[in-house]
Amino acid sequence: MSGLPQTLRIQQPPPGFDPGASKVAKAARHATLQRSAAIAEVANWEDLRARAKVIRAYTLEHIDVLLQQLEVNFRGAGGVVHYASDARSACTILLDLARQHGVRRVVKSKSMVSEELEVNEAIQRAGLEVVETDLGEFIIQLAGERPSHITAPAIHKSTEEIATLLSRHLGESLPPDPQALLLAARAYLRKRFLDAEMGIIGVNFAVAETGTLVVVENEGNARLVSTLPRLLVAIMGIEKVTPALLDLATFLRLLPRSATGQVMTSYVSLISGPYPGQELHLIVVDNGRRRILGDPTVREILHCIRCGACMNVCPVYRIIGGHAYGWVYTGPMGAILSPLLLNAETTSDLPFASTLCGACREACPVDIDLPRLLLELRRRAASKVSTPSERWMMSTWAFAGKSRERFSVGGKLVRRFLRVARNLGSVQRLFPPLAGWTISRDLPLPPAQSFRERWRKP
């Protein structure tokens, strides 16, 4: 305690509070350990990251040609391609398909873009039943929540909470035992799979060269969704396209290891066209992505392959969890992607929820410079919302900080000023425009002399 100024009014956490003991923090630590072990086995991990980065950059550079190639090949294999500029048009395409086929029941596998488009809400508004079939997504659908993590959506829930939730919805009393809960959910969902007339899947990669949609998963629900219903609709953001089939060798080495520490997930489905008797549609969604593409300083965020490694290693995410990010994408990548996709003031403070420690960049399998992007978005947010007086203060600060003489003179002035402005040993109230600073905190009193002055004295 001795090193800290006595005057700092730090709010004490409740007794027994351990930020590292939360469900989210534990899960994130666990995932990080698994990831490190899986990466240690790969001799050329950095080469893989570098190669992936080149492929992703090439893809964004040539995205129109690649999307066209994807469309031609997907059609050649018997599928139908639709383009949607925003959430509303994507949902309209989806609902029209459902109506044409007389669909009443829909099963869905995990897809972040469908969360973004609020596909479930649209389907339910149209009076159809839609069931999420990934266990974690199923749990949060029952709870009426949003995912708190992109690869482990229900990670904030305890086994007991899940047992209560499933017991209520499945109409049987289930013990708080993960195995029993999984079995009950499996039996309930199996019936839904067999009855559904339409399946909706997300897409991890779409290979332009062959028109192949790639779906990476562990549970087998995406296989069931893409195999059982006779009408299958895949939804992807434009940035999911990749030039060549051989690119998958790189991405499939990076993605499972980064996401869950697995060498390979249980299932990787390569869907190139429908099987005989099936109808296959692909909805390619823009929803703000082209705007990001046209913004060269930030377009790197579209390299993201949605593994979730950046959130697992993020010290801020570990403490505050995914829901604090307020939208579907969470953690460091969410703090960048959400404000850019939404283009809205409401999420412009997300880039500030970071310590800029750089752990996210180190963990990123495609080497996205996340700290740089966070800083860039902070700069933009600041230039938009700051007041003239704030800007004046910042430029004064910059002016003073650029020369040693100015800095020490300025420091002396500020120290003298603050010692005058003090009351009760700390600065508790400043006048406008500085008042904002002291509304919710005290400014600790600066020492009478600077470090240099003390150093000079014998």
Place this chain on the structure above:
Amino acid sequence: MNARLGFVDRFKAQVEAAGGKVVVCRSREEAVGVVRQELYRRNLREVLGGGLGGRWASLKESLESWGAKLLETPPRLTPDGIPEVGIGEAEYAVAETGTLVEVAWHRERLLSSLLPPVHIALLDEDRIVPDLDSLFVVLLPLLSQGPRPRVVCITGPSRSADIEKLLILGAHGPRELIVVLSPP
């Protein structure tokens, strides 16, 4: 030959690491025997084996002579209409990752490795490729024109860790995977 043996060892180790089992057989007859034994052990007379290729005609005969039925499709598409065991052929396998690769031209072919709780995969030794790069080189011509097959890569049984990161085998797909490996 030595390289090939290396593939088998690596493949076996990786399947086991992913929670599956590999039975290495010296002949196709032995492989047929292993399948029969798995069914016998479970006291089963019905097994799902949609789209099993002509190369495995001997398995079909053997099962039938023993009184077991190899079903093309599940008797009923209801939760209780699905046999305990499904048998499928893996066209390729990847040593690097312990992955089985199924190439399906129709829906039935996709069900036997998906719906039953136990999946027995038949694999010829010479179908193991060293790594993912080789796999996609092999798959490219298949996926390049005309009607394309559905390709499913399978690594271990299905699993979920969605409840407090606790790994549980057997989510929506099989909880048990047995690879029966035999010479071509």
